[in-house]
Amino acid sequence: MKHNGLFSVYTIKEMRLENAHACTLLFNDTLPDTQPGQYVMAWLPGVGEKPFSVSGDDPLALTVADVGPVSHALNQLCTGDRVWVRGPLGKGFSLTSQNLLVVGGGYGAAPLSLLASRARQQSLEVTAVLGARTRNDLIMTSAFEASGCHVYLATEDGSTGIKGMVTAGMEGAYEDFHPDGLYACGPTGMLLAAAEFAREKNIPAQLSFEAVIRCGIGLCGSCELPEETCLKLGIPAGFLVCHDGPVVYLNQSFKLPKMQPI
Amino acid sequence: MVNLEVDFLHLHLKNPFVLASGILGTSASLMERCALEGAGAVTSKSCGPEERAGHDNPVALAWQGGVINAIGLTNPGAREEIPLLKETKHRLADLGVPLFASIFAPTSGQFGEVARMIAEAEPDLIEVNISCPNVASEFGTPFSASCESAAAVTREVRRAVNLPISIKLAPNVPNIGEIAQAAVDEGADAITAVNTMPAMLVDAYAAMPVLKNKTGGLSGAALKPIALRCVAEIASRVSVPIIGTGGINDGIDAAEMLMAGATLVGIGSAVWQNGLSVFARISAELSGFIDEVGYERLEDLRGRAIQ
Numbered sequence: 001m002k003h004n005g006l007f008s009v010y011t012i013k014e015m016r017l018e019n020a021h022a023c024t025l026l027f028n029d030t031l032p033d034t035q036p037g038q039y040v041m042a043w044l045p046g047v048g049e050k051p052f053s054v055s056g057d058d059p060l061a062l063t064v065a066d067v068g069p070v071s072h073a074l075n076q077l078c079t080g081d082r083v084w085v086r087g088p089l090g091k092g093f094s095l096t097s098q099n100l101l102v103v104g105g106g107y108g109a110a111p112l113s114l115l116a117s118r119a120r121q122q123s124l125e126v127t128a129v130l131g132a133r134t135r136n137d138l139i140m141t142s143a144f145e146a147s148g149c150h151v152y153l154a155t156e157d158g159s160t161g162i163k164g165m166v167t168a169g170m171e172g173a174y175e176d177f178h179p180d181g182l183y184a185c186g187p188t189g190m191l192l193a194a195a196e197f198a199r200e201k202n203i204p205a206q207l208s209f210e211a212v213i214r215c216g217i218g219l220c221g222s223c224e225l226p227e228e229t230c231l232k233l234g235i236p237a238g239f240l241v242c243h244d245g246p247v248v249y250l251n252q253s254f255k256l257p258k259m260q261p262i
Numbered sequence: 263m264v265n266l267e268v269d270f271l272h273l274h275l276k277n278p279f280v281l282a283s284g285i286l287g288t289s290a291s292l293m294e295r296c297a298l299e300g301a302g303a304v305t306s307k308s309c310g311p312e313e314r315a316g317h318d319n320p321v322a323l324a325w326q327g328g329v330i331n332a333i334g335l336t337n338p339g340a341r342e343e344i345p346l347l348k349e350t351k352h353r354l355a356d357l358g359v360p361l362f363a364s365i366f367a368p369t370s371g372q373f374g375e376v377a378r379m380i381a382e383a384e385p386d387l388i389e390v391n392i393s394c395p396n397v398a399s400e401f402g403t404p405f406s407a408s409c410e411s412a413a414a415v416t417r418e419v420r421r422a423v424n425l426p427i428s429i430k431l432a433p434n435v436p437n438i439g440e441i442a443q444a445a446v447d448e449g450a451d452a453i454t455a456v457n458t459m460p461a462m463l464v465d466a467y468a469a470m471p472v473l474k475n476k477t478g479g480l481s482g483a484a485l486k487p488i489a490l491r492c493v494a495e496i497a498s499r500v501s502v503p504i505i506g507t508g509g510i511n512d513g514i515d516a517a518e519m520l521m522a523g524a525t526l527v528g529i530g531s532a533v534w535q536n537g538l539s540v541f542a543r544i545s546a547e548l549s550g551f552i553d554e555v556g557y558e559r560l561e562d563l564r565g566r567a568i569q
Binding site for chain 1: 284285286287288289290291292294295307316318319320321322323324325326329331333336463465467468469470472474530531533534537
């Protein structure tokens with residue numbers, strides 16, 4: 001890995017296919033001092049730069065869904081190609097529970113896989129609920145199983161696991177293992193449902209949000225969590241996903257206020 | 263603790279620290295957050311006649327000397343900006359924090375039009391950004407480059423609104439004092455100095471500029487001595503108050519900026535370096551410095567280094 005004061009230049013050691021639309025890029029070096037849930041900005045010179053959550057830190061691994069020009073170019077790379085990385089950035093998850101309920105919607109499984117493997121290394125209990133539209137869209141389920149998590153699957157079309165949204169799997173997992181903390185990553189609607197679930201069960205929650213991240217250093221304001229979302233979560237407005245997050249912490253005593261009519 | 267309250271034009275601020283334009287000024291909630299963190303005033307992100315997405319990433323990078331950015335004037339357009347500013351003004355009024363609204367436009371005539379539209383939100387001041395370094399390929403040479411063009415924009419905005427106006431100048435000119443004079447002669451109530459310095463970072467391994475826009479505006483520590491020089495030149499030339507901006511990161515920096523002739527002090531990149539708690543910390547540090555050295559009032563610092 002070479003470092004020029006702005007970016008660290010990593011070389012791809014392996015491209016691992018996750019599903020028809022996503023690869024995990026495994027690099028030649030570690031990403032030091034990484035908290036699960038943190039992200040990096042990955043730059044392909046001449047193409048562009050986008051944020052990606054870290055799915056592995058030793059070595060650095062980034063799971064990239066092909067959704068735009070930069071992620072498409074990243075998916076086309078080969079072993080030996082280079083990627084410019086700055087990070088880790090933002091505030092990630094912290095392991096404050098003994099018995100974790102991990103809930104991943106779609107590609108939200110990527111950062112949670114690093115969290116789960118860290119937790120398992122510390123011999124903590126981890127129950128993972130992973131959801132996607134179909135069986136073929138699910139990613140990293142074997143990684144969660146290999147690290148010793150209890151794994152529940154949910155698909156919207158019922159092609160495997162519980163039929164329905166990932167949130168439908170939370171209740172059963174909760175009843176089976178009585179977790180004392182909820183960790184989730186996925187679309188906003190799913191995270192709000194997870195927050196509501198954690199409130200009902202009176203357990204703390206850590207929720208990782210997605211946003212349009214541009215500067216990555218808390219200056220430009222592009223990634224601000226909508227005020228309506230903050231209100232629903234019961235956190236102060238003006239939350240910058242790139243800098244204050246991407247993980248939002250909701251502690252045990254938090255209340256979800258009723259939405260004010262606009 | 264020394265009282266840091268300061269009079270600026272018709273306004274009374276709790277302290278001289280102003281959130282600089284382009285930093286987090288994109289929503290009512292973010293500007294309210296800055297006010298709650300202790301900003302004396304806040305400036306909204308520059309708004310132009312039409313919506314702009316801005317440049318593609320990379321748009322901003324932290325480096326050893328500060329920050330380089332080419333966001334590219336991302337904004338929702340003046341029409342959408344009006345309700346945003348109204349809401350912000352409403353929230354800030356409850357906190358006793360004035361709102362400065364920054365505007366830009368591609369022509370001097372459109373500067374007047376945008377100012378007229380934005381005036382509907384009744385900001386406490388309109389900051390006229392004639393010095394963005396990151397849109398030259400679309401807008402040509404910034405209006406801040408000459409006395410004539412700076413005067414032309416000031417004249418249009420002055421005609422358009424009765425609100426106080428401050429003209430934001432660029433550091434990369436040979437005669438910033440004369441340009442400030444030209445703006446004041448056309449009715450500028452204040453001068454904001456300076457915008458970021460045009461610059462470029464190259465990645466040696468990539469063998470190309472890092473920013474997608476190739477060049478960007480330099481801010482942070484590397485900009486401070488340039489900003490101090492510019493503010494001193496302006497203060498020696500005109501008598502209107504100056505919002506001194508560029509590389510101010512702690513209370514001593516702020517004292518230096520006041521001593522160079524500024525009345526208010528802009529805070530931008532320091533938010534990256536220190537988070538939003540920078541406002542409370544820098545106020546405490548400035549107050550401590552004034553106490554330590556034995557000045558009686560904040561005003562005792564103003565222009566002291568250029569007497």
